[in-house]
Amino acid sequence: MKERKHVYFFGGKITEGNATMKELLGGKGANLAEMSLLEIPVPPGFTITTEVCNDFYKQGKENTIKLLEKEVKEAIEKTENIVGDSKFGDNTNPLLVSVRSGARASMPGMMDTILNLGMNEDTVKAIINRSGNARLAWDSYRRFIQMYGDVVMGLNPIEKDDEDIFEEIIGQLKEEKGIKMDSEFTTDDLKELTVRFKKTIKDKTGQDFPSDPWTQLWNAIMAVFESWMNDRAIFYRKLNNIPEEWGTAVNVQAMVFGNMNDNSxxxxxxxxxxxxxxxxxxxxxxxxxxxxxxxxxxxxxxxxxxxxxxxxxxxxxxxxxxxxxxxxxxxxxxxxxxxxxxxxxxxxxxxxxxxxxxxxxxxxxxxxxxxxxxxxxTGTAAVKIAVDMLKEGLITEKEAMLRVEPQRIDELLHPVFNPQALKKAKVIAKGLPASPGASSGQIIFFADDAEHIVKEHAGRKLILVRIETSAEDLKGMAVAEGILTARGGMTSHAAVVARGMGKCCVSGVADLRINYKMRTVTANGKTYREGDWISLNGSTGEVYEGQVETKPAEMSKDFASLMELTNKYARLDVRANADTPHDAKVARDFGAVGIGLCRTEHMFFEGDKIIAMREMILAENTEERKKALAKLLPLQQKDFEGIFTVMNGLPVTIRLLDPPLHEFLPRDIKGIEEMVEAMHISESRIKQKINALHEMNPMLGHRGCRLANTYPEIAEMQTRAILQAAIKLKKEGIDTHPEIMVPLTSSIMEMKYQENVIRSTAQKVFTEMGDTIKYEIGSMIEVPRAAITADKIAESAEFFSVGTNDLTQMTYGFSRDDIGKFLPIYLDSGILGVDPFQVIDREGVGELIKMAVSKGRLTRPSLSVGICGEHGGEPSSIEFCHIIGLNYVSCSPYRVPIARLAAAQAAIRFEN
CATH class of the missing domain: 3.30.470.20 (ATP-grasp fold, B domain)
Incomplete structure (x- = not known):
């Protein structure tokens, strides 16, 4: 059996890797090899594979060093041969190297880097003797001590109100010397920094700074592997769905010096x-x-x-x-x-x-x-680059669609500042437009505070304000609406990470004066405190006082071009979950080809409807219930008319009343008092009804088709409202396609009972109105038994719509309302890989969906099947729906473009 290779060399004609080897060499290592093959000037070096990272976590530091020792020493010799006249560890002509991480997926700033490795007091003298540049030698040495001390020896920032230990020392010396820039340090100043750095390391760790280059190299390589599991790398992987088992490669490369002189x-x-x-x-x-x-x-x-x-x-x-x-x-x-x-x-x-x-x-x-x-x-850039490269002939249509991550489309749909409001807004500072977008929020200075506040108070809008950001700020950046920094340019950490996250960012606002201890920022002569509101325009670099009004984003021609391409390739249709004409219009404008879920209960909470609904609930008998429902009928019919009109020519799936009745009754004293006044009934009667309707587990109680089978007059009223609206609009030239969906069925008898109610009511409506309309009756599949007996249910149901939210609840036995108590622990510990309410659980819930599809189509080959839970807007869930042969997915209106792109990508990836 061929022995596994752990180290791959790059540089000149003896390069061993290429760009296709990212899984093994990581992105950086594969591309360094590829550039070498392209004869682009790359300092020579070698890559330790991602497989060794996993070895490191299985067998530890010492065994990993033994595993690598022979190959690394050979690779160092190759590097020395290409560089020419320098040797690693030599005291007269030393070769210095950099040690950098390199995962197969780009993770900017999340793992560790060490430059100028191989330096000690002797090599400093050697560099001075050979170059005649004492400043270069001492500047490189102090940088090396700083990086190595932080990365390898663990001297991370102290308290959150303080700077990094080494930066604090640098700041003290600047103050002593009366200078502002690092470049103003003299050679003696840089030498003094190395002395202070070493003393600090000894005081903090009890260890001397190592002088042996090989000790430095092995410790640095291991430290980079260790950084794969640091907090910021773990968080970034979770944020970007990067598997832990991928590991990171380590790249060791001959140093070149940008700090040699003013010609560097x-x-x-x-x-x-x-x-x-x-x-x-x-x-x-x-x-x-x-x-x-x-x-x-x-x-x-x-x-x-x-x-x-x-x-x-x-x-x-x-x-x-x-x-x-x-x-x-x-x-x-x-x-x-x-x-x-x-x-x-x-x-x-x-x-x-x-x-x-x-x-x-x-x-x-x-x-x-x-x-x-x-x-x-950014999402905007991703779309434009893909469409432009397609026009330029660099990539194909399929490649153009695969270039855009579906989630990034969401950024294009975010609101922008209203131009009229901007005219009145007070500009307090101006910097670089590092990442476009419009954001308003309350000032927060520390990332961990931002994370805590948003966790405790969902919906709080924050702007993270920093002198500059670092990888440690990642969690705070993730929850903030925008990022504002005093330092840094368009390629700073804040700018690059913000663009990767789709966050608005303004960087390099030199006029800002930030005081972390006082938690204040001064701009344009005025001081703002933590909690004050500011707004950022990431497209112009302007910072405004207070909140600035926004308006909906306008879609670009490039976005429209990309969406047109999705129609060409996607096999799955994309519908929307919409309960109002407004939501229906938004969905149709974004390209939805129908409504996959119209929740009728949402219509009952408006105005007079809730009063009539409560009258129906309080009814003591069928006659009283019918009287209350008669009041609801014209109101509900009007709602359906509005939605059908907007969706002219497209199908509309309407779910009959689903939630338990107690949800329509008030839950507090104030609400009860308002109900007493509006309905002229006693408080005691209301409380009595609330108590009577109380259920120990509403999810498993009197709701869905169980409610309509108990009180068929409810289903009769809703069926009548749907079909009367459709026939009325038919006479006005509106083409309606109603699909009536029965919720929470678990047996064929439940479904048949509802089908009889709906069809008999439909026949009465057709007779009364002297006209007919084509309609379909279907079942919502959200109970495991419904999936298992789908062949039976399909005898009555003409279509299935899988309610993935409830099916997930019932399959796992998890309550969506209570999962927050243990879900974070399950995700952190690896008990769950992802939140099953966000991403379809293919092994469990997915198997039930597949069963429902196959069994249902055995009975009814033409059976249309879609999903209508929130999973309908999540790309990997959409991919699963494509694979198992669903007809459509349905999602919230603003996720329709995301779903369309994901559906097209799934079709391209699985076209064979």
Whole structure:
């Protein structure tokens, strides 16, 4: 049996991997190998596979080192041979390396990186002797100690009110020296920082900073594997559905130095605009800096293109003269380097046929690429890039649809600021439009506070305000409406992660003064406290005081083009859950081809309807009940007329009354008093009825078809309202397709009883009105027994609609209302992989659905089957519905575009 390979080399002609090996080498490692094969200048190095990450968690650190030792030493020798005259661990001409993570799915900032590894007091002297650049040597050493101390030795930030330990030391020395920028440190200052860093490490850990390069390397490799299971990586994986078993690769690469001199630098670039999707090369760089400086937001970077630099200066209110002096673009400052970078970005986008996110370093005028990956982008950008690349002939129609994650469509549907309201809004600051969108919320300064507040008070809207964000802020960013930072550019952590999450973000607002201890932020001379409202315009970079009114988003032509393509490929129809003409119109405008669930009980809570409904509930006999229902009939008919009119020509599935009657009665004293006054009956009688209707377990009680079989006059009234509305509209030229659905059936006899009530009522209506209308009767499948006996139920039902919410409740024995008490623990501990109320449980609930479909169609081959729970708008659940051969899914109106795209993608992925 061939021995498993653990280490793959990249660099020049002896590169061992390629872009197809992401599962094994991770995204970064596979792309480094691919760039090497494309003859793009990449510093040589090697990738330790994702499989070793899983080995590490099974067998521990020491055994993993033994597993890797031989291959890693061979790969280091190969790196030395390509670099030429330097050796790892040598005290006269040392090879320094970077150690970076690289999962197969991009996880920006979630795991750990260490640069300049291999340095000690001797190598510092060697670098000075060979380069003559003492500042480079000491700057690289202090950076290495800082990263290694944090990542490997565990010196993370102290209290939430304080900065990172090392940044605090840097700040103290800046204050002592009267300087503001890291680049202003002298060589002696940098040497002093290393002394203070080492002392802090010794004081905090009781250990000396290691000087042996091999010890440093092994510890760093293991630390990167350990970072796969840090809190922020775990949270990010859950947020983006990345499996834990994938693991991370580790990339060890020869260092190149962007901090060598003023002819050096580092940057990040995008082949297209990751916020808008425009086909514009853009990015940021810093002179005399290493790559982490750009994304950390410690210094505000400069733009790589001249136009980008001019646009940035205009946003910041900087004159052209000052821009040229203080912030020239890379295109202007290093035209030859820019020319090479521009050529490489075109080559890479053409090769990968997708927007690329590049990291680069310039070492004394020579350009090196350190990474390329498919860039994170907003929903708007994803749609535009996909449609543009289709038009450009780079990708096919199918590829264009697969390029857009269905959930990202949701971002395009979010409200935007009302232009009229913006005219009156007070602008208090302006920064960079890092991630588009409109958001209003209360100021919050700490991510863990934001997470706690939203958990305790669902619906609270917060704006996370930070000097700059880091990976530790991820949970707070996830629950915030928007992110505002004082530092950082368009490629900072805040900007990149916000775009990946679809969150509004304004970054680099230099005029903000944030005081974490006082929990205040000062802008334009005014101080705002935690809890004050502000609004962010992520499309312009403007920050407004208070809440600004919003309006519905307008769909772009690119969005319309993408939706047209879904019609061409999707096999599943997409309907909507809608109970009002307004919701029905929204759904139809978004492309729904019918209503899959109209919940009639929602109609009874408006105005006079609730009074008539309560009269019906309080009735002592059938005659009194019919009298109350007679009052409801014209009101309900009018509702159906409105919905049928909007859905002219399309099917409308109407569920007969489902909830138990007690839900229509008041639950508090005030509500009872209002009912007494409106209906002129005694309080005691109301309380008596409430007590009589009380059920120990309403989910299993007197509701659904059980209610209509007990009181058939309810089903009679609703059937009459539906069919009278349809016949009336037929005479007005409106084409109606009513589908009457019986809820909560568990046996054929329940279904037959309801079918008899509906058909006999229909015949009476047709006779009275002198006309007929085609209609269908179907069953809701939401009880396990209904799925098991679906062949019997299909004898009576002409269609099935699976209520996945209730079917999940009954299959698991979980209450949706109470699951919150244990669901988080189940998800964290791995007892459940996902929330079954969000994603269809294929092994259990899914098997019941498959059974219902196959058994139902054995009896009635033409049986139409759909789902109408919230799962109808969730992409992986839609994929499952496609696989098992359903006819349609039904979801909330605003999720219709998501469902349409997911349905098309499922058809493409499973077309064979």
């Amino acid at each position: 630098g580092s940057g990040v670039a995008f082949t297209r605009d990751s916020a808008t999707g425009e086909n514009v090369f853009n990015g940021e760089y810093l002179i005399n800096a290493q790559g982490e400086d750009v994304v950390a937001g410690i210094r505000t970077p400069q733009q790589i293109t001249k136009k980008g630099s001019q646009d940035w200066a205009a946003l910041q209110g900087i004159s052209e003269e000052d821009r040229k002096t203080n912030g020239p673009s890379l295109e202007e400052l290093m035209p030859e380097v820019f020319r090479q970078l521009n050529a490489f970005q075109k080559k890479l986008e053409l090769h990968y046929k997708d927007m690329q996110d590049l990291e680069f370093t310039i070492q004394d005028g020579k350009l090196w690429l350190l990474q390329t990956r498919n860039g994170k982008r």
